Amino acid sequence: MLDYMGIINLSEREDYIKELTYNRPIASVPFAGRYRIIDFALSNLVNAGIQNVSIFTQNKYRSLLDHLGTGKAWDLDRKNDGMFIMTPMFNYYTLGIFRGDIENFKNHIDYIHLSKQNNVVITSSHMICNVDMRKAIRSHEESGADITIVYKKANTCSEDFYQCNTLSLDENGRVNGVDINMCKRDECNISMEMYIMKKSLFLDIVHTCVSRGDCDYLKDAIHKNIGKFKVMGYRFEGHLACVNSIQSYYRANMQLLSLPVSKELFFKNGLIYTKVKDEPPTKYTENAKVSNSLIASGGVINGVVENSVIFRGVQIKKGAVVKNSIIMQNCIIEENAFLRNVILDKNVRITKEKQLKGDEKYPVVIEKKAMI
Amino acid sequence: MRRKEWIAMILAGGQGSRLTLLTKKIAKPAVYYGGKYRIIDFVLSNCSNSGIDTVGVLTQYQPLALNTYIGIGSPWDLDRKKGGVTLLPPYVNEKGGEWYKGTANAIYQNINFIDEYNPEYVVILSGDHIYKMDYSKMLEYHKEKEAEATIAVIEVPWEETSRFGIMNTEKDGKIYEFDEKPKHAKSNLASMGIYIFNWEILKQYLVEDELDPDSSNDFGKNIIPQMLQSDIRLFAYPFEGYWKDVGTIDSLWEANMDLLKEDNKLNLLDNKWKIYSVSPIRPPHYMGDTAVVQGSMVGEGCVIYGEVRNSVLFPGVYVGKNTKVIDTVVMPKVIIEENVTIERAIIGQESSIKPGCRIGDKSSKSITLVGENEELPENTVYKE
Numbered sequence: 078m079l080d081y082m083g084i085i086n087l088s089e090r091e092d093y094i095k096e097l098t099y100n101r102p103i104a105s106v107p108f109a110g111r112y113r114i115i116d117f118a119l120s121n122l123v124n125a126g127i128q129n130v131s132i133f134t135q136n137k138y139r140s141l142l143d144h145l146g147t148g149k150a151w152d153l154d155r156k157n158d159g160m161f162i163m164t165p166m167f168n169y170y171t172l173g174i175f176r177g178d179i180e181n182f183k184n185h186i187d188y189i190h191l192s193k194q195n196n197v198v199i200t201s202s203h204m205i206c207n208v209d210m211r212k213a214i215r216s217h218e219e220s221g222a223d224i225t226i227v228y229k230k231a232n233t234c235s236e237d238f239y240q241c242n243t244l245s246l247d248e249n250g251r252v253n254g255v256d257i258n259m260c261k262r263d264e265c266n267i268s269m270e271m272y273i274m275k276k277s278l279f280l281d282i283v284h285t286c287v288s289r290g291d292c293d294y295l296k297d298a299i300h301k302n303i304g305k306f307k308v309m310g311y312r313f314e315g316h317l318a319c320v321n322s323i324q325s326y327y328r329a330n331m332q333l334l335s336l337p338v339s340k341e342l343f344f345k346n347g348l349i350y351t352k353v354k355d356e357p358p359t360k361y362t363e364n365a366k367v368s369n370s371l372i373a374s375g376g377v378i379n380g381v382v383e384n385s386v387i388f389r390g391v392q393i394k395k396g397a398v399v400k401n402s403i404i405m406q407n408c409i410i411e412e413n414a415f416l417r418n419v420i421l422d423k424n425v426r427i428t429k430e431k432q433l434k435g436d437e438k439y440p441v442v443i444e445k446k447a448m449i
Numbered sequence: 450m451r452r453k454e455w456i457a458m459i460l461a462g463g464q465g466s467r468l469t470l471l472t473k474k475i476a477k478p479a480v481y482y483g484g485k486y487r488i489i490d491f492v493l494s495n496c497s498n499s500g501i502d503t504v505g506v507l508t509q510y511q512p513l514a515l516n517t518y519i520g521i522g523s524p525w526d527l528d529r530k531k532g533g534v535t536l537l538p539p540y541v542n543e544k545g546g547e548w549y550k551g552t553a554n555a556i557y558q559n560i561n562f563i564d565e566y567n568p569e570y571v572v573i574l575s576g577d578h579i580y581k582m583d584y585s586k587m588l589e590y591h592k593e594k595e596a597e598a599t600i601a602v603i604e605v606p607w608e609e610t611s612r613f614g615i616m617n618t619e620k621d622g623k624i625y626e627f628d629e630k631p632k633h634a635k636s637n638l639a640s641m642g643i644y645i646f647n648w649e650i651l652k653q654y655l656v657e658d659e660l661d662p663d664s665s666n667d668f669g670k671n672i673i674p675q676m677l678q679s680d681i682r683l684f685a686y687p688f689e690g691y692w693k694d695v696g697t698i699d700s701l702w703e704a705n706m707d708l709l710k711e712d713n714k715l716n717l718l719d720n721k722w723k724i725y726s727v728s729p730i731r732p733p734h735y736m737g738d739t740a741v742v743q744g745s746m747v748g749e750g751c752v753i754y755g756e757v758r759n760s761v762l763f764p765g766v767y768v769g770k771n772t773k774v775i776d777t778v779v780m781p782k783v784i785i786e787e788n789v790t791i792e793r794a795i796i797g798q799e800s801s802i803k804p805g806c807r808i809g810d811k812s813s814k815s816i817t818l819v820g821e822n823e824e825l826p827e828n829t830v831y832k833e
């Protein structure tokens with residue numbers, strides 16, 4: 078059995094994806110027709126054989142709890158280990174001030190101490206990929222690194238991965254610098270915010286931060302110490318998308334309309350698991366016209382759908398046209414409505430004849446349960 | 450153990466030999482239906498939705514797929530601490546053992562199982578029928594009539610009465626006569642093979658029936674007629690709605706096609722009466738640039754570049770370019786390559802159809818069947 082525990086750290090910035098995160102963290106934003114963002118991180122850990130997974134949340138975790146349940150969908154409903162959800166603790170001394178993820182780790186440090194595994198994999202949720210974690214762990218162990226950071230050499234950095242951390246590496250793959258991507262160059266090494274290290278080192282870092290009070294975030298603590306520790310990079314070769322803004326969310330969904338991308342993401346190193354909804358297959362009527370679209374179950378398609386991602390239980394009525402859009406769970410698009418470059422959150426109803434058009438760079442986002 | 454008010458016993462050992470190739474390796478209740486389900490999902494979901502938390506599933510013929518599929522019953526919410534789903538294959542005891550000789554004998558051999566829960570009522574169900582029914586309403590009816598046995602009945606067209614077991618009832622629903630496949634029927638109320646019995650009474654009849662060496666140990670042929678003879682209070686519970694016993698390839702095809710009708714009575718989208726099943730772990734289906742999909746149902750993980758009309762596609766099916774799939778049921782993980790035409794057919798799971806094949810015939814009356822895991826080489830022409 079792997080001597081590793083998994084930590085999914087949801088301390089992710091939501092500044093540019095506010096419209097979809099009023100009531101939920103990025104981790105539980107619906108994605109790709111039937112998933113939530115966190116399904117990828119969870120499935121990657123589980124597919125690597127990690128059976129002790131904890132999720133460190135910020136506030137707004139209700140929708141996440143609903144999605145995760147007992148962890149059954151990921152086979153994490155175990156007697157030994159399994160899934161643990163670590164919510165922030167209410168603390169009078171820090172009332173109203175969010176002190177970063179270090180605070181949250183500190184508050185739940187007993188759990189980390191008591192876990193029987195001696196190593197940790199820490200990952201964020203908003204980096205969407207299907208990565209073979211076992212390979213990264215092997216590379217970590219072979220290199221004798223203190224910390225291994227998984228990264229991707231990307232060539233679309235001027236458009237994607239805005240404000241993600243970038244790594245500079247020497248010829249041996251050792252990390253010697255960390256920067257932030259301001260979209261000025263095409264090529265860069267994007268840090269996937271997946272860190273592999275000994276549990277004792279992780280605990281040390283947390284303790285040091287708390288006692289000195291110099292870092293609120295784990296990420297910063299690691300980056301500050303790249304000179305002190307042997308920090309290696311592990312290069313991931315597959316498809317990667319970072320969902321940290323409306324634009325990147327939209328693009329990450331649209332990228333799935335390429336079959337090689339979606340095949341890789343959903344099948345390559347293991348399946349991506351999610352909560353089961355028991356919907357029947359989607360029904361297409363005689364008026365349906367669909368092309369280049371990803372369509373989930375439980376829907377009734379009676380109109381035209383092009384270049385779109387349609388979630389579970391969506392109804393598209395006769396004469397309605399949906400182009401280049403993302404339509405989330407249980408939306409209803411009534412007769413002759415027209416949508417282009419639109420993101421509809423869950424349970425939105427678009428009434429007859431309405432027209433909504435966004436731009437490819439700035440899709441219109443309609444909030445949950447709205448009626449237009 | 451605390452007494453259970455009612456438990457259900459599902460007869461799932463039938464071979465369904467008229468489904469030929471589809472039931473070579475699986476029992477009839479495990480046959481795929483409706484673009485996602487196996488037939489037994491309907492009765493299991495009905496139990497769960499009706500509030501029955503203890504279910505015995507009697508298996509005999511090719512039980513492997515069924516055993517694996519049902520597991521501990523969690524998809525139907527039947528993984529319970531007390532009760533839940535129990536698979537009941539035939540077994541040996543100190544006197545030897547035998548196969549289930551008939552439907553009644555199957556229950557007889559499991560008297561111990563039922564007695565463990567000591568229920569007041571036992572619901573006997575068939576694992577191979579497609580319908581949605583609230584058994585709790587039937588139980589209410591059973592209590593209201595102070596019946597000792599209640600049989601659910603459905604009105605069938607008069608010209609088809611000779612195919613069914615017909616119940617002749619008095620005005621209040623009391624059954625006075627049972628006609629098995631009558632030539633000249635007096636009523637058109639057919640038995641659906643759904644029974645509620647007071648357990649004490651059923652047990653007595655099962656034991657008596659077992660002592661009769663000439664009996665074929667069947668509910669329809671022996672137990673019910675015996676009960677009628679001895680003035681047991683037997684009532685017919687009228688059911689309205691969709692009900693289908695898919696005995697043959699043609700009727701299996703037809704039942705799938707029924708789902709595509711706009712006014713189909715088996716509403717799978719009903720949130721109040723969901724049909725649960727083991728969901729495949731697959732992404733949403735993908736419709737390519739060249740896809741034309743009309744009047745059809747498509748499951749998860751399908752990839753479609755061709756033309757699909759009036760068909761039911763199970764999860765994980767691939768349909769290549771310039772391929773036409775018309776009036777057809779395609780079971781899970783079938784690969785249909787380019788330039789293929791399929792009409793009026795059923796394609797068994799995980800089969801692979803190479804380019805240029807012609808399968809089925811739109812003018813033919815019968816349905817063409819391709820079995821499971823078959824590989825049809827390029828340009829094969831095959832029809833029934």
